[in-house]
Amino acid sequence: MKAFITKYALSSGVYEVEGDLHIPPLGARQYFEVVPAKLGGINWYFGKDFQLSKEDACSRVREMFNRREASLRISLADLSDKKAIALQQIKNSSL
Numbered sequence: 001m002k003a004f005i006t007k008y009a010l011s012s013g014v015y016e017v018e019g020d021l022h023i024p025p026l027g028a029r030q031y032f033e034v035v036p037a038k039l040g041g042i043n044w045y046f047g048k049d050f051q052l053s054k055e056d057a058c059s060r061v062r063e064m065f066n067r068r069e070a071s072l073r074i075s076l077a078d079l080s081d082k083k084a085i086a087l088q089q090i091k092n093s094s095l
Contacts, residue, residue, distance in 0.1 A: 003032050004057035007049035
């Protein structure tokens with residue numbers, strides 16, 4: 001069975017791999033086992049780290065991008081505020 005590993009989509013990219021889908025009993029998380037391990041020796045991918053269709057993989061990558069973009073926007077706003085404070089402190093200094 002083929003799957004798309006999207007765990008690394010925003011860093012090193014999406015990987016299309018061969019492996020086996022495991023659905024444990026009693027509501028445990030399903031996981032995808034890559035056979036053989038190709039990605040840094042990691043064999044198992046859980047939850048949202050893998051998708052079985054191109055559409056789901058594209059959707060997951062968009063979701064990851066949107067979350068990261070929102071996080072970066074917040075970080076940039078914080079950085080901008082800190083810059084303004086620092087410049088005001090310099091302006092108000094007695095040197």
